[in-house]
Amino acid sequence: MAYVNGQYQPIISGKRQYIASVSGRILLKDANQDDWEELIRLPVHAAPKPISTMKVQGSEIQFENGKATETTVKLAGQDVNQGGYRSMMGAFELGAASPRIPTENLDLPSSQSMDLQYVGAASDAPALKAAGQNPNDGKIYFGISTWGIWDSMHPGRQLQVTLDTNRDGKPDYNLEVGPEKGLDYPLVKVWKANGDTWEITNRYPLNGAWGDTDTNIMDTNVMVLGVPLKDLGLTADTASSIDYAVSTNTWSNAKAGGDYVDATEKISFNPFAPKVWFEGESAGVPGLFADRNGGEVKVHRVEGEKPSALFLHLHNGTGDLSGQNGAAGERAQVVPLSEQQQSSLPSPSEPTESPKDSSLPGPSEPTESPKADTSLPK
Numbered sequence: 001m002a003y004v005n006g007q008y009q010p011i012i013s014g015k016r017q018y019i020a021s022v023s024g025r026i027l028l029k030d031a032n033q034d035d036w037e038e039l040i041r042l043p044v045h046a047a048p049k050p051i052s053t054m055k056v057q058g059s060e061i062q063f064e065n066g067k068a069t070e071t072t073v074k075l076a077g078q079d080v081n082q083g084g085y086r087s088m089m090g091a092f093e094l095g096a097a098s099p100r101i102p103t104e105n106l107d108l109p110s111s112q113s114m115d116l117q118y119v120g121a122a123s124d125a126p127a128l129k130a131a132g133q134n135p136n137d138g139k140i141y142f143g144i145s146t147w148g149i150w151d152s153m154h155p156g157r158q159l160q161v162t163l164d165t166n167r168d169g170k171p172d173y174n175l176e177v178g179p180e181k182g183l184d185y186p187l188v189k190v191w192k193a194n195g196d197t198w199e200i201t202n203r204y205p206l207n208g209a210w211g212d213t214d215t216n217i218m219d220t221n222v223m224v225l226g227v228p229l230k231d232l233g234l235t236a237d238t239a240s241s242i243d244y245a246v247s248t249n250t251w252s253n254a255k256a257g258g259d260y261v262d263a264t265e266k267i268s269f270n271p272f273a274p275k276v277w278f279e280g281e282s283a284g285v286p287g288l289f290a291d292r293n294g295g296e297v298k299v300h301r302v303e304g305e306k307p308s309a310l311f312l313h314l315h316n317g318t319g320d321l322s323g324q325n326g327a328a329g330e331r332a333q334v335v336p337l338s339e340q341q342q343s344s345l346p347s348p349s350e351p352t353e354s355p356k357d358s359s360l361p362g363p364s365e366p367t368e369s370p371k372a373d374t375s376l377p378k
Contacts, residue, residue: 016184017211019218021047047219051317052087053077053330054291060338061299061309068339069303075295080315085214087315089291090224091278092120092143094308094334095244095267100147100323106261107253112148112321113221114157114248114261118332119144120310121244123271124287125229125236126300127279136235140271141208141226141287142175143312144246145332147321149221153177153186153206156251161225164243164266165232173232174198175225177206185210186217188225190232202231207314209285215314221321222312222331226287229271241270275305276337291315301337308336 028040054077063071080087098116103109125138142161150157161175174191186206191198207215208226217223229235234242247263280289280297289297291313299309311333319330 014183014185014205014210015212017214017217019047020049021045049216050080050082050085050315052080052291052313052315054079054087054089054293054313054316056297056309056311056333056335058335061335063301063337063339066304066339069301071299072296073299073335075291075293075297077293079292081292085315086283087291087313088215088283088285088288089314090122090141090143090222090288090312091280091297092122092141092310092312093269093274093276094118094120094310095269096246096264097334098262098264100321101262107256107258108250110148111250111253111261113146113150114159114250114253115147116246116248116262116264117145117147117221117328118310118334119246119264119267121267121269121271121274122287123229123274123277125272126274126277129236129272130279135272136229138271139226139228139286140232140234141224142244142246143222143224143310145222145312145329146248147221147323149219149318149321152218153179153223155179158249158251158254159223160247162245162247163232165234165239167241167243175227177223177225188227190227202227207285208287213285215285215288219318220314220331221318221329222314224287224312224314234271236272239270239272241268243268273302275307276301276309278309288314299337306337306339308334310334 023043023045026042026044028042054075057074057076061071061073096119101115103112106112120143122141122143123138125135128138129135144159155178159177162171163173163175164170165172172193176189176191177186178189179185180187180203188204188206189200190202192201204227206217207224209215243266245264245266247260249258249260253261277300278297279300281295283290313331313333316330320327321329
């Protein structure tokens with residue numbers, strides 16, 4: 001809120017997002033009795049919403065060879081496109097994967113919602129440049145998933161992305177997720193270091209959209225933080241790689257003396273030349289793609305690089321987040337990049353000259369079995 005002309009006014013405004021719900025009661029009565037005073041009243045409440053079951057097809061994103069820099073992946077599953085709901089997906093260069101913290105090691109079971117699972121970064125600057133537009137007009141996006149769902153990102157939950165844009169070991173900017181007084185909607189607040197103090201320079205809606213576009217910000221475990229590159233002082237002429245780190249906390253954990261629930265190490269990312277970047281059908285929200293059955297996403301990479309890609313299916317159901325037997329839920333999907341194995345045998349169209357003096361061993365001469373090539377991509 002800002003104090004203007006003797007009144008507090010919102011600094012930023014936007015439409016809320018609501019959860020549709022229905023409630024009622026079921027009356028249970030013994031069929032052998034006529035007295036309705038002995039009935040049981042059972043309250044019922046439901047908050048239904050459509051969900052998708054989308055995935056990127058394949059266990060790997062394969063490139064034709066080591067020099068190939070472009071390929072395409074397909075999307076498959078049950079999408080959502082009804083009554084204003086449309087399934088959406090974010091695609092990122094995976095920066096960190098964090099194991100699930102045992103629930104008994106947390107101050108409260110609800111703190112699992114701030115237990116980091118996957119962290120990634122993306123930028124649309126390369127796509128703008130490829131389209132002949134100014135890459136400096138692009139945005140940087142951070143995709144984050146956790147090992148537990150939150151009902152909403154209220155003040156009792158804290159998540160921040162700290163950025164070192166000049167890589168001098170000191171934080172220059174901080175992206176904080178939280179509400180603003182007078183506005184019932186989670187924001188991405190951009191904080192800038194100014195000597196020993198910090199100041200807020202801008203605010204943006206979480207997931208890049210206000211409540212009139214459903215991006216599933218409640219009862220979920222994934223989020224996308226997007227801000228313009230210019231807000232961070234990054235341009236194609238001055239910026240190369242930056243360092244970022246993600247940390248989380250809860251009010252209860254902080255009260256118990258904990259500095260954070262979970263935090264990553266420093267992660268490097270180049271917003272103007274990422275190791276992997278994506279193009280696809282826009283979902284109508286900056287940084288998000290339409291997550292529909294039969295859709296395609298074009299994957300670009302720096303020649304020879306084989307990072308992993310992180311896909312966040314915002315409208316998928318939660319699934320199993322127990323971490324047992326590899327269970328990691330249904331919204332976050334990690335797919336590694338790989339290269340097709342090239343055969344050293346000549347192609348049928350290439351004639352070979354038969355050797356005049358063959359040195360192949362005879363039937364009585366044992367041969368050593370060739371060792372298997374274990375240099376498969378991870």
